[in-house]
Amino acid sequence: MIYTELTKKALRIAFDAHKDQVDKSGLPYIFHPYHIAEQMTDEVSVCVALLHDVVEDTAITFEDLIKQNIPNEVIDSLRLLTHDDNTLYIDYINHIKDSNNYIAIQVKLADLLHNSNSSRVDGLDKNTQERLKKYQKAINILEG
Numbered sequence: 309m310i311y312t313e314l315t316k317k318a319l320r321i322a323f324d325a326h327k328d329q330v331d332k333s334g335l336p337y338i339f340h341p342y343h344i345a346e347q348m349t350d351e352v353s354v355c356v357a358l359l360h361d362v363v364e365d366t367a368i369t370f371e372d373l374i375k376q377n378i379p380n381e382v383i384d385s386l387r388l389l390t391h392d393d394n395t396l397y398i399d400y401i402n403h404i405k406d407s408n409n410y411i412a413i414q415v416k417l418a419d420l421l422h423n424s425n426s427s428r429v430d431g432l433d434k435n436t437q438e439r440l441k442k443y444q445k446a447i448n449i450l451e452g
Contacts, residue, residue, distance in 0.1 A: 309346045310354050314379070318355040319345075321376065325366040333430050337361075344418045353411045356385040360415050364390045381411075388412040389419075401446045413450055420447050 309315070322341050329337035345357035355378070362368045363386060370383060388407050391400045404412050422428070424443045429436050 309342075309348070310351055312351050314351055315345075315354045315358070317376065318358040318378070318382075321368070321373070321378075322358040322362060325362045325368050329365070331428070333428055337365075340422060343422055344415060347418050348414070352379070352381050352385070353414060355379075355382045356389070356411050357415050357418065359386055360389050360419060362386075385409055385412040385415065389416060397442065398445070398449075401449050405450055405452075417447065417450050420450070 319342075323338050326337040326341070331337050331340055341358050341360060344360065345354045348354045348357050359373070359378070359382065363370055363373070370387065373383060373386070388404050388409055389412055391397070395403075401416075404416050407413075420443045424440055424447070426432060426436075426440065432440075
């Protein structure tokens with residue numbers, strides 16, 4: 309991962325935001341965005357990866373990130389990646405694809421691939437199997 313003042317700031321924000329959260333296996337949630345960030349190749353994509361679930365899954369808002377001087381380029385990608393519950397998942401994925409925002413697409417693909425890793429879950433019950441199918445459809449759209 310690239311360590312700059314900005315990526316360190318994003319890492320601190322992500323850590324503080326997710327510090328009390330766990331994933332579906334009970335592991336600290338921060339491992340997920342950190343894993344995605346390790347796959348990115350530039351400062352902006354690392355920040356987007358670290359922060360990709362912050363607005364969607366915590367009390368932090370876009371306004372909070374702006375106040376912390378997170379650049380517009382990062383915010384724009386995060387807005388695309390933040391799924392609104394009022395939007396169908398497939399429409400959300402198509403919107404990311406249609407945006408032609410390379411960073412948002414790359415972060416979402418890495419996110420989906422990590423979330424599709426069946427070794428991360430404790431069992432493949434019916435709900436998990438359905439979720440994995442949904443993720444594979446999304447991957448196919450974003451790679452297409």
